Structures are given as C-alpha cells and as structure tokens.
Amino acid sequence: xxxxxxxxxxxxxxxxxxxxxxxxxxxxxxxxxxxxxxxxxxxxxxxxxxxxxxxxxxxxxxxxxxxxxxxxxxxxxxxxxxxxxxxxxxxxxxxxxxxxxxxxxxxxxxxxxxxxxxxxxxxxxxxxxxxxxxxxxxxxxxxxxxxxxxxxxxxxxxxxxxxxxxxxxxxxxxxxxxxxxxxxxxxxxxxxxxxxxxxxxxxxxxxxxxxxxxxxxxxxxxxxxxxxxxxxxxxxxxxxxxxxxxxxxxxxxxxxxxxxxxxxxxxxxxxxxxxxxxxxxxxxxxxxxx
Amino acid sequence: xxxxxxxxxxxxxxxxxxxxxxxxxxxxxxxxxxxxxxxxxxxxxxxxxxxxxxxxxxxxxxxxxxxxxxxxxxxxxxxxxxxxxxxxxxxxxxxxxxxxxxxxxxxxxxxxxxxxxxxxxxxxxxxxxxxxxxxxxxxxxxxxxxxxxxxxxxxxxxxxxxxxxxxxxxxxxxxxxxxxxxxxxxxxxxxxxxxxxxxxxxxxxxxxxxxxxxxxxxxxxxxxxxxxxxxxxxxxxxxxxxxxxxxxxxxxxxxxxxxxxxxxxxxxxxxxxxxxxxxxxxxxxxxxxxxxx
Numbered sequence: 053x054x055x056x057x058x059x060x061x062x063x064x065x066x067x068x069x070x071x072x073x074x075x076x077x078x079x080x081x082x083x084x085x086x087x088x089x090x091x092x093x094x095x096x097x098x099x100x101x102x103x104x105x106x107x108x109x110x111x112x113x114x115x116x117x118x119x120x121x122x123x124x125x126x127x128x129x130x131x132x133x134x135x136x137x138x139x140x141x142x143x144x145x146x147x148x149x150x151x152x153x154x155x156x157x158x159x160x161x162x163x164x165x166x167x168x169x170x171x172x173x174x175x176x177x178x179x180x181x182x183x184x185x186x187x188x189x190x191x192x193x194x195x196x197x198x199x200x201x202x203x204x205x206x207x208x209x210x211x212x213x214x215x216x217x218x219x220x221x222x223x224x225x226x227x228x229x230x231x232x233x234x235x236x237x238x239x240x241x242x243x244x245x246x247x248x249x250x251x252x253x254x255x256x257x258x259x260x261x262x263x264x265x266x267x268x269x270x271x272x273x274x275x276x277x278x279x280x281x282x283x284x285x286x287x288x289x290x291x292x293x294x295x296x297x298x299x300x301x302x303x304x305x306x307x308x309x310x311x312x313x314x315x316x317x318x319x320x321x322x323x324x325x326x327x328x329x330x331x332x333x334x335x336x337x338x339x340x341x342x
Numbered sequence: 343x344x345x346x347x348x349x350x351x352x353x354x355x356x357x358x359x360x361x362x363x364x365x366x367x368x369x370x371x372x373x374x375x376x377x378x379x380x381x382x383x384x385x386x387x388x389x390x391x392x393x394x395x396x397x398x399x400x401x402x403x404x405x406x407x408x409x410x411x412x413x414x415x416x417x418x419x420x421x422x423x424x425x426x427x428x429x430x431x432x433x434x435x436x437x438x439x440x441x442x443x444x445x446x447x448x449x450x451x452x453x454x455x456x457x458x459x460x461x462x463x464x465x466x467x468x469x470x471x472x473x474x475x476x477x478x479x480x481x482x483x484x485x486x487x488x489x490x491x492x493x494x495x496x497x498x499x500x501x502x503x504x505x506x507x508x509x510x511x512x513x514x515x516x517x518x519x520x521x522x523x524x525x526x527x528x529x530x531x532x533x534x535x536x537x538x539x540x541x542x543x544x545x546x547x548x549x550x551x552x553x554x555x556x557x558x559x560x561x562x563x564x565x566x567x568x569x570x571x572x573x574x575x576x577x578x579x580x581x582x583x584x585x586x587x588x589x590x591x592x593x594x595x596x597x598x599x600x601x602x603x604x605x606x607x608x609x610x611x612x613x614x615x616x617x618x619x620x621x622x623x624x625x626x627x628x629x630x631x632x633x634x635x
Contacts (some may be wrong), residue, residue, distance in 0.1 A: 215479075215486055215504070222469045222480050229467035232396055233485035234455035235544065 057187025059307040060300070065193040067299020068200035073255040073277040074291045076208055076248030082224045082242040082286045086136055087144070089151040091252060092273020098124055098253030099260040099269055100162050101267065109172055120253050128249030129242045137241070148328075159270055170266035172203040177261050196258045203254050207247070207287050220244060224286075275302075283334050290334025297321070319342035343411055343441070345375030349551060349583050350395065352380055355404035357390055357607075364390040366607045372551070372600075377577055377584045379594045379615075381584060382604035383627060388587045391604070392553050394586075396461050397451035406447050410458055410550055412440040456484050460549035462540040464556045464587075470529030474520060474530070475511065477528055482507040482548030486567070488604050514542045517579070518572055534565045538572070547578060552576070554586045566590060570597055603627070 077091045101123040106116035135154060139147050177192035211217040223230045223240045231237055259269060279298050283290025298318045306314035325333060343349050350372040357365040358500055365387045372378045380388050393399040395406050446454050460481070469477050485505060515521055520540050524529060537557060544552055548623060557573065558566045570593050577584055588594050594615060601618040603611035605627040611618045618624055 055361055215500075216485070218472070218476055218480060220481060221472060221476075225469040225471050226467050228398065228451075229463070229469060230480075232398070232461050232467070233450035233480050233547065234452050234479070236450075236452045 054186060054187035054315065057185045058189055059303045061184070061187075061189045061193050061197070063300035063303030064296060065196040065200075065299070066303065067274035068197050068204070069255045069259050069262075069295075070275055070279050070299050071202055071292045071295025072200045072251050072258075073273060074276045074295055075204065075288065076251040076255075077276050078283070078286060078288060078291050079207075079220070079244050079251070080248045081209070081280075083220045084132075084136070084241050085224075087148050087151065088248070089148060090131075090155035090158055091248070091276050092270045093155045093162075094124070094127070094249050094252035095259065095273045096162055096255035096267070096269045097127055097158055098249070098256030099265050102165060102253065102257045103171055103173055103260065103265045107171070113176060117257075120257065121250055124253040125246045125251035128245035128247075132242050132245040133248075136245075137238075150267070155270075157277075159267065163267065169266050170264040170268075171266050173260060176257075190262075196262050199254070199258055203251065204292060207251060208292075210247075211288060216240075216243060229232050232289060267285050275318055278318040282322055282332055284327050284332030287332070287334035290332060293333060343374040343409060343550060343583075344439070345373075347374045347409065347441075348372070349374040349409055350585070351405075351407045351409075352391070353393070353405045353407070355391070355394060355406065356402045357387070357394060357399060358402045361496070364607050365394070367404070368604070368607070368609055370602050370609065370612070372583060373580065373584055374550075374583050376599040377573070377586060377597055379586045379588055379598035379601045379620075380604060381588065381591075381594055381601060382610075385606075386604040387607040388604055389555055390607075392461060392555050392585070392587065395446060395454075396459060396553060397446060397449050398455040401447055404447075405445055408444050408446050408454075408459065408551070409441055410459055412442050412443070427559050450561045455547065458547075458550035459553065460544035460546050460547040460551070461553035462537075462555055462557055464559060466533075466536050466540055468528045468536055470541055471527060473525050473527055474515075474531070474542075475525060476573075477539055477543050478511045478514060478546045479507065481514075481543040482511060484547055510548070511546050515577060516546045518542045530571070534561055537569065541569075541576075543570065545580065545582075548580070549582055552584045554584060556587050556589065558588060558590060566593060573597060 073091060073095055076094065077088055080086055080088045080091075098120060102116055102120040105111045106113060109116075109119075111119065131154065134217035135150060136147070139150055175192065177195040179190070179192060181188045181190045182194075183189070211220065219230070219235045220240050220243065222233070222235060225238055227237055229266060230240075259272060275298055279294040280291060282297065283292075284293035298321065301317055301321055302314050305317045348371050350370075352368055352370040355365055355368040357362070368387075368391060370391075380391065382388050390399060395399045428599075444457060446459070447579065449457075469480065472480075481603060486507065515524065518541065520535070520538060520542060522536060523539075526625060541554070541557060544554075554573070558569050561569065573584065573586070574597055586598065588628075598615055601611070601613065601615050602609060603618055603621070603624050605623075610627055611621040611624040613621070
C-alpha cells in the first residue's frame with residue numbers, strides 16, 4: 053500500500069506535467085494544423101532559460117519566471133513567423149520535417165551554451181516528504197500536481213470561454229470565415245505558438261525542479277506524442293486524461309515490474325488504445341452535413 | 343454615411359485566374375442606404391466580385407474604394423465600456439462628418455471587416471463546432487478591445503464589455519428568431535437556419551455595408567419569403583446598405599433599389615429593377631439571342 057501511494061503521487065505529478073506539455077501541442081495543432089515535433093524542445097528551452105535567469109543571472113524567482121515567460125513568448129512567435137509561416141500551403145510531411153529540424157536546432161542551441169551535463173538548481177518547491185496512508189510522498193511532487201492543475205484549468209478555460217480562445221477555435225474551424233469577421237489569422241497563429249511555449253515553460257521548469265535541469269527533458273517531452281495521439285490530437289480533456297494515464301502507467305510499471313519496460317510501456321498502451329479506438333479516446337467525430 | 347451618398351465605388355475592376363478572365367472592367371457604385379442586387383447567369387463573376395470587395399481575392403487591376411465616417415468606426419469599437427470614445431464623438435460637428443476613403447484592394451479580409459464590411463457566403467461558412475451564440479459573438483470580435491491578458495483575467499472591464507456585446511447579439515437573435523437555437527452547435531442545425539445564423543453573425547458586426555451571397559439559395563418559397571423579410575427588416579432597422587447576389591428574379595425585383603447585371607465578367611446592365619428587366623442585353627443573356635430581337 054505504501055509503495056502504491058508513492059507511485060500514485062509520482063505518477064500523477066509526471067502525468068500532470070505531461071498533460072501541460074501536451075496541451076501546448078494540442079493548441080498549436082487545433083489552431084494552425086501543424087504537428088509540432090519540437091514540443092519537447094520547448095520544454096528544454098523553457099527549463100534552461102529559467103535556469104539561466106534564476107541561477108546564472110541570480111535574479112529573484114518572480115523576475116526569473118517573467119524572463120522565462122518572455123523568452124518562451126519570443127521563441128514561440130519567432131518560430132511561427134519565420135519558420136512556419138513560409139510553410140503555409142505546403143504538404144503536411146514538409147511541415148513535419150521542418151518541425152523535426154527545428155527540434156534538432158533548438159536542442160543543439162541548448163547544448164552549445166550549456167553542454168550535456170545536468171545542472172543543479174536550488175529547489176523552488178518545498179522539499180521533504182509527508183506520509184500519506186503509510187506511503188512517503190515528496191512534497192514537491194504534490195506541489196507540481198497543484199501547479200499543473202491550476203495552469204491546465206486556466207488554459208482550458210481560456211480556450212473555451214475567453215474572446216481570444218473562441219477566436220482560436222474559430223480559426224481552427226474555418227479560416228476564411230474567421231477572416232471575414234475580422235479575426236487576424238496571423239495573430240491567432242502567433243498567439244497559439246506563444247501559449248504553447250509558455251505552457252511548455254511551466255511544464256519544463258516544474259519538471260526540472262522535481263528532477264534536474266538536463267538534456268533528458270527532451271526524452272520526457274517525447275512522451276507528449278503517445279499522450280496526444282491517445283487523446284485524439286485535438287481534444288483538451290483527452291490530453292489531460294492521456295497525460296495522467298501515461299504518467300501513472302509508467303510509474304506503476306517502473307515500480308512494480310521493471311524500469312526498462314517502463315520506457316516502452318507508453319507506446320504499448322498507445323498501440324492498444326489505437327487498436328480499439330483509432331481516433332483516440334476523445335477523438336471527436338466531426339459534425340458534418342452535406 | 344448619409345443615405346444617397348456613394349458608399350462603395352468599384353472602378354475598372356479586372357480579375358484574371360491564369361487565362362480565365364473572371365471580371366473585366368467592372369464598374370459599380372453602391373449608394374448608402376440602398377439594397378443593391380447583383381444578378382447574372384452562373385459563372386458571371388458575381389461571387390468573385392464580392393470576394394474582391396471583401397479582400398479574399400486580389401484583383402488583377404482596378405480599384406474598390408469604401409467611404410466611411412471615421413467616427414462610426416470609432417464608436418462601434420468603443421461601446422459602453424469605452425467612455426473615452428463616446429465623448430470623442432459628441433464633440434464632432436454633425437453637419438461636418440469626417441468622411442474618409444479607403445482602397446480595399448490592398449487590405450486583408452480582417453482589415454476590410456474592421457472598416458464595417460460584413461458578408462455571408464454562398465456555401466455557408468460558419469464555425470460548425472461552435473454554438474450559435476459563439477458564432478454570433480465572433481461577429482462582435484471587431485468591436486472588442488481588451489487584449490490577451492485582460493481577456494485571460496476576464497473580470498472587470500472585459501466582463502462589462504462582454505455583457506454589452508451580448509446584449510447586441512441578443513437583439514440580433516430576437517430579430518432573426520433564433521432564440522431556440524442559442525446553445526446548439528451550428529453543425530447540428532438545418533440548412534435554412536444555418537443561413538439565418540450566418541446572416542446574424544454578419545449583422546452582429548453592425549456593418550455599414552452587408553454583402554450577401556445568395557442568402558436564399560436552396561430554399562423553398564416560404565423560407566425565401568421569410569428571409570427576404572429578414573433582409574428588409576435588417577435594412578430598415580439597422581439602416582445598413584446591402585449588396586445582394588440572388589437568382590430569384592421575383593425577390594430581386596421586390597426588394598432591391600438598384601440592380602447590376604453581370605455576364606461573363608462584364609457589366610451588361612445597371613439601373614433600377616424595371617430598367618434592367620427591359621434591357622435587351624440582359625434579356626439576351628438570360629433567355630438567348632433569339633428572344634431579344
């Protein structure tokens with residue numbers, strides 16, 4: 053029982069971080085139709101830019117976060133403006149290849165400045181552990197769940213209710229109609245990339261705090277794919293369920309069975325889900341009338 | 343714009359797609375306060391003309407110029423939530439309206455929309471996944487002012503603005519009798535109601551010029567009559583000028599003040615409905631050469 057509780061909390065926290073990272077991916081896919089293979093690298097850039105501001109430049113934590121957000125927004129907007137906008141109208145495969153290239157470039161930039169050794173960062177979230185139902189649970193993991201949950205709720209709400217969120221959904225639905233009601237499609241694209249980068253920043257920094265600042269963040273980011281494909285690529289609730297599922301399954305397999313198996317189990321789950329539901333668990337059937 | 347003034351001026355508009363000439367030296371003037379019909383056989387270039395006006399097509403040559411009163415655009419953008427803009431308009435002298443001209447041919451569609459030009463499409467372009475209400479609220483998008491951060495926080499000014507916009511949308515919903523469908527995703531609704539929602543979304547923009555591309559296409563006589571009445575109501579209540587593409591001659595004759603006839607991308611007739619009906623070139627285009635002589 054004690055192991056179970058520990059694994060449950062760790063799995064939930066990793067799942068929540070994953071869901072947050074994946075939500076950025078979904079935002080980009082929904083609004084712009086681009087499958088962004090560089091989402092994991094956005095986590096990396098987020099974690100390292102915060103690390104630079106907080107540890108290297110020794111800024112106070114609030115300021116460091118602001119710097120991180122600023123860098124994330126700039127990276128997101130620049131990537132959209134100079135890398136993806138010229139690709140408008142190209143085939144999906146070309147656009148995917150561009151984002152794969154972008155992923156290599158982004159991780160190379162990080163390596164160029166910081167090398168491949170893990171960096172240690174003073175803890176931001178409170179350390180220590182509490183005992184829940186006999187299991188020892190790290191406090192920072194609980195905080196990670198809270199932070200991700202709050203950000204997830206805010207982003208979901210923004211997307212569903214706010215004026216800009218509705219405009220994003222409108223663009224995703226029908227770009228031509230969106231333009232004729234006065235929505236700037238370019239701005240919505242830039243906004244989606246900026247939001248995706250910011251959600252990746254928060255996920256990256258939270259992940260770096262519960263683990264370390266290192267290149268491995270990219271590998272964690274790779275798990276975004278099983279999460280979003282399971283969720284159905286464009287479903288926000290699907291992403292959250294997918295993230296938590298993958299996080300939990302990975303931890304339980306790692307804890308009860310074999311850490312090596314845990315590396316591949318997300319993909320096994322993915323294949324099984326797709327066998328039963330080819331559009332993902334929450335893959336919406338589009339309403340269409342002819 | 344005061345009625346009777348030229349609102350939209352189309353000069354020598356030509357549009358080519360490769361070797362196909364969709365529009366050739368089209369000239370047309372839409373006067374403020376009128377319902378201006380564009381008719382013509384299939385493929386005459388009617389929709390292409392609307393697309394050039396609303397910025398979706400870039401014409402090969404020629405110009406489209408919109409006249410607007412600068413204060414109208416500012417006031418529409420301000421609403422109750424922005425008292426600064428309202429006090430600005432009060433100062434302006436009524437007799438001396440600040441009328442401006444803007445060439446639309448170099449603007450993207452979203453900028454054209456911001457100048458007060460709204461439109462509907464022949465093959466309904468609604469946001470299928472969104473509800474009727476959300477679709478209509480998107481019509482208010484051009485008038486909303488708060489930025490990303492305040493809309494994320496929503497409380498306060500952003501919320502008050504949202505409520506003011508909602509009131510206008512509710513008026514449009516009442517006018518078009520869409521109350522029962524407010525919360526339904528548009529994709530679930532029938533064709534006739536979708537057409538009405540699209541008209542409503544355009545109306546929610548409170549445009550000075552409304553472009554309607556076959557709003558009655560595919561409807562039965564009764565639905566057509568209903569929609570014609572909505573168009574007339576809109577014209578009278580909102581005082582909006584309308585450019586209307588329509589195939590049904592009875593409807594055109596009934597509701598329009600002026601008619602422009604296109605055939606193979608050229609203007610072959612222009613005038614009151616009566617004049618156009620008696621124009622031999624128009625009769626020829628519609629019924630064939632033998633009948634006209």
